[in-house]
Amino acid sequence: MSETKVKIRFYTIADFNEEEIWLRKEHQSGWKLVKMVPPCFYHFEKCQPEDVIYRLDFKNNGENADYMQMMKDYNWEYFEHCVGWLYFRKPAAEVHTENDGELFSDNESRAAMIAHVIKVRLLPILAIFLCAVVPNATRISAESVGNIIFSVICSILLVFYVYLIVHCTVKLKKLKDEVTIK
Amino acid sequence: MTETGFYILFCLQKPQHGYGIGLQVKKMTDGEVSISAGTMYGTLSKMEKDGLIAFFAEKEKRKLYQITPLGREILDLEIQRIKRLYRNSMEEI
Numbered sequence: 001m002s003e004t005k006v007k008i009r010f011y012t013i014a015d016f017n018e019e020e021i022w023l024r025k026e027h028q029s030g031w032k033l034v035k036m037v038p039p040c041f042y043h044f045e046k047c048q049p050e051d052v053i054y055r056l057d058f059k060n061n062g063e064n065a066d067y068m069q070m071m072k073d074y075n076w077e078y079f080e081h082c083v084g085w086l087y088f089r090k091p092a093a094e095v096h097t098e099n100d101g102e103l104f105s106d107n108e109s110r111a112a113m114i115a116h117v118i119k120v121r122l123l124p125i126l127a128i129f130l131c132a133v134v135p136n137a138t139r140i141s142a143e144s145v146g147n148i149i150f151s152v153i154c155s156i157l158l159v160f161y162v163y164l165i166v167h168c169t170v171k172l173k174k175l176k177d178e179v180t181i182k
Numbered sequence: 183m184t185e186t187g188f189y190i191l192f193c194l195q196k197p198q199h200g201y202g203i204g205l206q207v208k209k210m211t212d213g214e215v216s217i218s219a220g221t222m223y224g225t226l227s228k229m230e231k232d233g234l235i236a237f238f239a240e241k242e243k244r245k246l247y248q249i250t251p252l253g254r255e256i257l258d259l260e261i262q263r264i265k266r267l268y269r270n271s272m273e274e275i
Contacts, residue, residue: 057220067223069243073201074219097213103220106186112224 003046010040013121014171016056023054036082051092055103060084060120107179114176122168183260186217190225191257194235199244
């Protein structure tokens with residue numbers, strides 16, 4: 001049984017580029033990702049240090065055999081999926097042109113993937129926030145006048161939620177603009 | 183039409199699967215145009231949905247596609263456009 005470790009990292013739906021870079025660095029120092037447990041637990045296994053490129057694709061409608069075969073043909077190793085995200089990797093030594101190391105080679109397809117993340121992940125979060133979190137927070141804060149600790153916890157959660165939504169919205173929009181303007 | 187779209191449609195004048203198209207395009211352009219896996223898959227799916235190409239057969243778990251009459255029409259228009267572009271680019275301003 002090889003040595004394993006679990007690392008806790010929090011990447012939002014807008015931080016997939018950073019996540020890819022981090023996973024590559026881990027592999028360079030001899031740790032390959034084997035499992036991802038949402039929301040933030042990364043299970044690694046000790047391996048030979050190697051420069052391996054990691055890429056994430058977002059497909060909530062499930063991965064079909066045809067898609068997987070195409071990835072395999074392009075030498076992408078599929079090894080994990082997590083709430084719509086598919087994890088692929090390929091040794092850097094097998095990358096001969098810039099696009100060999102990318103999942104997307106034109107801005108249209110890059111923008112389409114980001115648009116898909118916005119539609120399937122960000123918009124529902126926003127809807128839950130507006131339809132459930134905001135009304136409940138208002139109601140709870142009205143009912144719990146006097147209970148300072150409870151109000152403080154609720155406020156912190158609310159601020160955290162707002163921060164996450166703003167962060168994801170701004171960043172996804174920026175990523176999308178970058179590929180649309182080019 | 184994007185360059186990726188043009189080459190894919192052009193190659194599908196004969197039945198082919200995604201990875202095969204990728205290799206063919208690389209060869210045709212001396213490696214200058216290389217289409218990544220996700221882009222290839224996404225473009226093929228979109229073209230199939232738009233009726234420009236159609237499923238032809240399945241071979242060793244790979245889907246083969248071929249151009250449709252509508253796709254042919256679009257490709258011809260695009261070739262006309264590129265020819266005009268080329269002619270005009272050769273002329274003095």
